Amino acid sequence: MDAKQQELLNRITIKSGLMGGRPTVRSLRFPVSDILELLASGLTEAEILEQHPILEQLDIQAALLYASMKVKNTAVIYAA
Template sequence: MLSVMAAVSDREEEGSLSWVDKVDARLTALSRRPILAAMASLIHPRVSVDPAVCGGRPVIAGTRVRVSDVLDMLAGGASVGEIVADFPYVSAEDVAAALAFAARDTDHPVVTAKG
């Protein structure tokens, strides 16, 4: 965002930027954050990604509980019930969403050689 605004500022000083370009550049810079949140909600509605929350890492929506934290707890042997008991603002559905998000995130296309 800063680079866009710096470029706009430089061009404004030169007088080469029209008012339409100025408005467009500012709207583009300001609209990136909602677009990132919308993209995350398309991936999974219970998981959000916001650069202003936990450094942009995927979290359970509306919390600061990272998907990686949920996965670490499960890998460490915690049950879904224990996670929900420790974090009352996280539901069993949120834990399932973290697993689904991670599964989708680690999926990759399989490449086969033609012979």
């Protein structure tokens, strides 16, 4: 994993008391799965960012990278 990928993954947080421990973006109450569902529904990045101003473009990239790594069954390690 290169430095850019690690920087993106640092945007994904998992906290037991937040959203039931589901992966979220930057400790916000915005789950990674919601970003993926918005993309799957056909919304563009621009549309998502317009509808959800709390998000940043890098958050969407981070969600996609995280999902890709989970599908590949790659270990993602978080340092607290």
